[in-house]
Amino acid sequence: MGLARGFGKIDMKRKWNWPIWIGFIIVLGGLFTYEFFAQFPFTRDFPWVNLLLFGIGVTLLLVGLFRAFGRPQVYRGKVFGSLFATISLFLFAFFAYEIFYVLRQVPLSAQAPRVGEKAPEFLLPDQNGKSVALTELLSPNGAVLIFYRGHW
Amino acid sequence: MGFAFPLLSDADAAVIRRYDVLHRGAGPKNADIARPAEFYVDASGKVHWVNLTENIAVRARPEQALNAIDAAKGGRRD
Secondary structure (H helix, E strand, C coil), X not given: CHHXXXXXXXXXXXXXXXXXXXXXXXXXXXXXXXXXXXXXXXXXXXXXHHHHHHHHHHHHHHHHHHHHHHCCCCECCHHHHHHHHHHHHHHHHHHHHHXXXXXXXXXXXXXXXXXXXXXXXXXXXXXXXXXXXXXXXXXXXXXXXXXXXXXX | CCCCCCCCCCCXXXXXXXXXXXXXXXXXXXXXXXXXXXXXXXCCCEEEEEEECCCCCCCCCHHHHXXXXXXXXXXXXX
């Protein structure tokens, strides 16, 4: 009984396994800062900042897991470490699916105007409600037509 | 807002269809919206540059459009 109590005491003194928590927070940051970093072409064309955050977070989580399972008498974190690592895996899979698959699902646009062809004429209202024809936009230097979506 | 360029509205996507740059169901509530696309059309109406991205997060940079205009004008920048 004394022995059991002794173990219990050692148990309570196990160290806080910080890499599990900090790693998980960084993983969440990797996902939720995408909206912010997507505002800038430098961090949007290839989302290297978000992938870096995922990498750092997962590395810390792995360090934490090795501590929790390798030296359980010293470190806590078996339960939360496993839970956070599993959640992080799903979050990263979701992020990678969106970035490397969904964003690339673009129509072929095989019938879009090609170099050398004449651009189809149009008449559309501008921000002041005035109708604008393509021909009006073309003189004297031509025009860059940008079909865009979203706020960037 | 002080735009230095016309911001045109194609509410029924008629021109977007005419340019074949419709992305079906990609908008909010599965609305049909435009895929990102950029064209440079010269003063005579001829297309000189087409940029159809393969990744909707990757759009033309301003320098690309300026280079296309320069190339169309034979290196001159007015």
